[in-house]
Amino acid sequence: MKSIAVGVDIGGTLTKVGLVDRAGDLYGNLDFRTTDFPKFDDYLDELQNKIEFLKGQLRSNFSIVGIGIGAPNANYYRGTIEHAANLKWKNIVPFVEKFRKRFDLPIYITNDANAAAIGENIYGNAHDMKDFMVITLGTGLGSGIVSNGKLIYGYDAQAGELGHVLIKEGGRQCGTGRRGCLEAYVSSTGIKRTVFYLLSDSMADSELRNYSFRDLHGEIITKAAENGDVIAQEAFRMTGEILGKWLANFVAFSHPEAVFLLGGLAKSGKWIFEPTEKYLDQYLLPYYKNKVKLLPSGMMDKNAAILGGAALVWDHM
Amino acid sequence: MKSIAVGVDIGGTLTKVGLVDRAGDLYGNLDFRTTDFPKFDDYLDELQNKIEFLKGQLRSNFSIVGIGIGAPNANYYRGTIEHAANLKWKNIVPFVEKFRKRFDLPIYITNDANAAAIGENIYGNAHDMKDFMVITLGTGLGSGIVSNGKLIYGYDAQAGELGHVLIKEGGRQCGTGRRGCLEAYVSSTGIKRTVFYLLSDSMADSELRNYSFRDLHGEIITKAAENGDVIAQEAFRMTGEILGKWLANFVAFSHPEAVFLLGGLAKSGKWIFEPTEKYLDQYLLPYYKNKVKLLPSGMMDKNAAILGGAALVWDHM
Numbered sequence A, B: 001m002k003s004i005a006v007g008v009d010i011g012g013t014l015t016k017v018g019l020v021d022r023a024g025d026l027y028g029n030l031d032f033r034t035t036d037f038p039k040f041d042d043y044l045d046e047l048q049n050k051i052e053f054l055k056g057q058l059r060s061n062f063s064i065v066g067i068g069i070g071a072p073n074a075n076y077y078r079g080t081i082e083h084a085a086n087l088k089w090k091n092i093v094p095f096v097e098k099f100r101k102r103f104d105l106p107i108y109i110t111n112d113a114n115a116a117a118i119g120e121n122i123y124g125n126a127h128d129m130k131d132f133m134v135i136t137l138g139t140g141l142g143s144g145i146v147s148n149g150k151l152i153y154g155y156d157a158q159a160g161e162l163g164h165v166l167i168k169e170g171g172r173q174c175g176t177g178r179r180g181c182l183e184a185y186v187s188s189t190g191i192k193r194t195v196f197y198l199l200s201d202s203m204a205d206s207e208l209r210n211y212s213f214r215d216l217h218g219e220i221i222t223k224a225a226e227n228g229d230v231i232a233q234e235a236f237r238m239t240g241e242i243l244g245k246w247l248a249n250f251v252a253f254s255h256p257e258a259v260f261l262l263g264g265l266a267k268s269g270k271w272i273f274e275p276t277e278k279y280l281d282q283y284l285l286p287y288y289k290n291k292v293k294l295l296p297s298g299m300m301d302k303n304a305a306i307l308g309g310a311a312l313v314w315d316h317m
Helices: A040-057 A095-099 A112-122 A188-201 A218-226 A230-254 A264-268 A270-283 A304-315 B040-056 B095-099 B112-122 B188-201 B218-226 B230-254 B264-268 B270-283 B304-315
Strands: A002-010 A014-020 A026-033 A062-070 A080-082 A107-110 A132-137 A141-147 A258-262 A293-296 B002-010 B014-020 B026-033 B062-070 B080-082 B107-110 B132-137 B141-147 B258-262 B293-296
Touching: A002 A040, A002 A304, A014 A040, A014 A304, A026 A040, A040 A095, A062 A112, A062 A304, A080 A095, A095 A107, A107 A112, A107 A304, A112 A132, A112 A141, A112 A258, A112 A304, A132 A230, A132 A264, A188 A218, A188 A230, A188 A264, A218 A230, A218 A264, A218 A270, A230 A258, A230 A270, A230 B230, A258 A264, A258 A270, A264 A270, A270 A293, B002 B040, B002 B304, B014 B040, B014 B304, B026 B040, B040 B095, B062 B112, B062 B304, B080 B095, B095 B107, B107 B112, B107 B304, B112 B132, B112 B141, B112 B258, B112 B304, B132 B230, B132 B264, B188 B218, B188 B230, B188 B264, B218 B230, B218 B264, B218 B270, B230 B258, B230 B270, B258 B264, B258 B270, B264 B270, B270 B293
Parallel strands: A002 A062, A062 A107, A132 A258, A258 A293, B002 B062, B062 B107, B132 B258, B258 B293
Antiparallel strands: A002 A014, A014 A026, A132 A141, B002 B014, B014 B026, B132 B141
């Protein structure tokens, strides 16, 4: 019998489901729209159907050993999704408790960045590392921190919220209502806001002047930078400066062997890595120099979200 | 046989040595001047003599089970003291390797704030906690962070250097040569600097105008605050504001159940705790509210330095 884990990623728009073995090979996957199921029980019906469907495609010598889920605002200790701003199910959703009635299997849930960190360890570039950090740069900035070989969940499973570190008093507004959070500057949305700030501040010509805020996205900014657009290049420099400077502070906390970048903004490659590396190196305390690597996530070109969920299952075996 | 650990605290000025049982009871202790022994081997001779002397005072049914040492810039993994600015032994001192030739016992060394965190767990107020943080507010700001029940050492045993988090670009100079480190503001030295800044900035009358920088120390500032001195009171408020705000950021990292304050500045009691608590509460993200306690260390009125060293031994048993 070959053991297979179900990996699920619950996003604000899409839910991704896949079957994955210990080596990271995918045995079928599909997506459906999270937003089509405003009622939580209807959503669970659909998720159950999709898992059953994928399972039905497997050959008989495969056995499902567990289900791992990455979701916004998931609480690993309680198996819940709590007050998720990006999901339609309000208050506290007892995910694991309800889903266990449908599958007689171990079920684990954690937030997506934590799942990514466990995925990095099992499927990515952190195989032999006991101390590392994954920073996900998407709509927001998420983080999963591993120390002594274990993910840091903290007292109430809400450790690793580095996107909400306050970096500038009275700075940009963030989804939490606060001003000045790191993710308002460093994320796919953050760099877009920096582009718009620069377009407001400078008279420089830029192809980015043709885009509405709604239409502009990371790949357009990367392409513009490659075309020599000064606004796009400056936006990357500014984003990397803030990220590099703050990673230097984070290193003083847990001294990771490596920091992995993952997510849309990380896909821009050298445009974000080079300035981040430069400023990280500049701000790092002398005794950390050459003892912290900044690396692309090994999950970048894989199905990171599904693998992250599946990794939760293997992590418990 | 009753088991006894040797606890040692190596300070820039004094070395403290004591014999401690698992319950924290002290069976003899003494100090000697670290500065009297510029040669490291001479220092080890003296430390060995002092331990032998204390051991000689014990009744015969006692047995020494290990030696635990807290020291600046100690590397737990390598058993070394490395480039300690406050000690006369330069470069890398192979402490454990050399000391093991003198005592056939387990010997552990770590930095003083890490030892304090382990001490808090074993002898202090963090008995049943798996996620907490100790902040030592002395000449500098040290930190020991425990997550998942284990101290975070990090890749090269240099985690928990929160005193050197950069809080203000181009801010006050710090011992590392950098500007703007947290400990330049929040520590016994930091509050003294804040007093001097306020004396320069304001025309207010203050009894603190009678002290030189060299003579002013924490207890004088606390007494002045108690006497209604506005400069002293404002210095505490400013220090608590910075500490509270930064603790709120640190919480987003590891989500501790409690943050314990220890050291000279913490001894000022409500003067530092009240503003720190106020600003911590103000800056804490909503989902951490009422889930993080700010507490005085349970080691405050004990011989914290010796107990911290001894705790290292019990932590390994």
